[in-house]
Amino acid sequence: MKIAITGAGGFVGQLLAEHLLLADHKVLLIDIFEPCVPTKAFPRSSNAQCIKADLSTDSSSVIPSDLDAIYIFHGIMSAGSEADFDLGYRVNLHSTLNLLETLRQQCKGVRVVYASSTAIYGQPLPQWPSEATLPTPASSYGTQKSMIEYAINDFSRRGFINGFTLRFPTISVRPGKPTQAASSxxxxxxxxxxxxxxxxxxxxxxxxAWLCSPRILVANLLHVLTIERDALPAHMRQVNLPGIxxxxxxxxxxxxxxxxxxxxxxxxxxxxxxxxxxxxxxxxxxFDVSKAMGLGFKRDxxxxxxxxxxxxxxxx
Known part of the structure; x- marks a missing residue:
């Protein structure tokens, strides 16, 4: 498969790229800076293309028409979005809407895996929130994520993309440097x-806190490539990933x-x-994660x- 990853220079992007390359997929690594090929994937580095691009101004030149799937990971994290309102909306909302429009125009029907967050929820909540629980985000980050979720639902309903929105738990333990996430x-x-x-x-x-290990996260990110389009209603593409x-x-x-x-x-x-x-x-x-478990996702x-x-x- 030919698969793109936005935000590919970050921890999750690098971890997923490593596994996709070692499985012999062709991978486009896209970020605001030129991302590197994961060290452990060097034997398959010829299958990687590293691309520097600002998706808020240009995505059409970096998205090929023969793309099979794309993981949308780029963004300004929770505390960063709260600290810089304009930047959060430009990156988390407008650049992603721009990317979705490019996908609609250039590779209709492409599988889109969007990294959302449990930050789309806000209090008060039932004891076991599920995908049927109304999102009431209490942060700019959660609001931006929620708006993209609805866009992915609509683009999928119209047949422009084959979207899957995965609401991540907090990922722990992340290697590398501290991030701008409130959960860092x-x-x-x-x-x-x-x-x-x-x-x-x-x-x-x-x-x-609601947590998930990197090992289980990457297993679930790979699993979503195998899920049939009609496993979810055309207008309801959200899944709360399992956590602990x-x-x-x-x-x-x-x-x-x-x-x-x-x-x-x-x-x-x-x-x-x-x-x-x-x-x-x-x-x-x-969370109630019965939907995710029924689709074959794993949990810690x-x-x-x-x-x-x-x-x-x-x-x-």
């Missing part, structure tokens, strides 16, 4: 201490199991800003396994 600390509290570095923790022990609920107390226990007490001692408490606290408190912490069994996965990656 949910990786930082493991990533830095397991490398002997201090990290910050802005929430109390009883704070809970963990409290800060459980996260710290997992860190101690994997890294010992010295790692836990490197986690320093701090007070979040009111804006970040309000955003975190608005996010739901558990224990959060500590994600921490062990990261520790093992440091030793490779």
């Amino acid at each position: 600390w949910m990786s930082g509290m493991f990533r830095e201490p397991l490398q002997g570095l201090p990290s910050s923790l802005p929430c109390a022990d009883d704070f809970e 609920t963990a409290s800060v107390r459980e996260m710290l226990e997992a860190l101690e199991q994997v890294g010992g007490k010295k790692a836990v001692e490197l986690v320093k408490r701090e007070e979040p800003t009111k804006e970040i606290k309000d955003m975190l408190d608005s996010w739901p912490i558990r 069994e224990r959060f500590v396994d994600a921490v062990r996965d990261f520790k093992m990656s440091l030793e490779e």
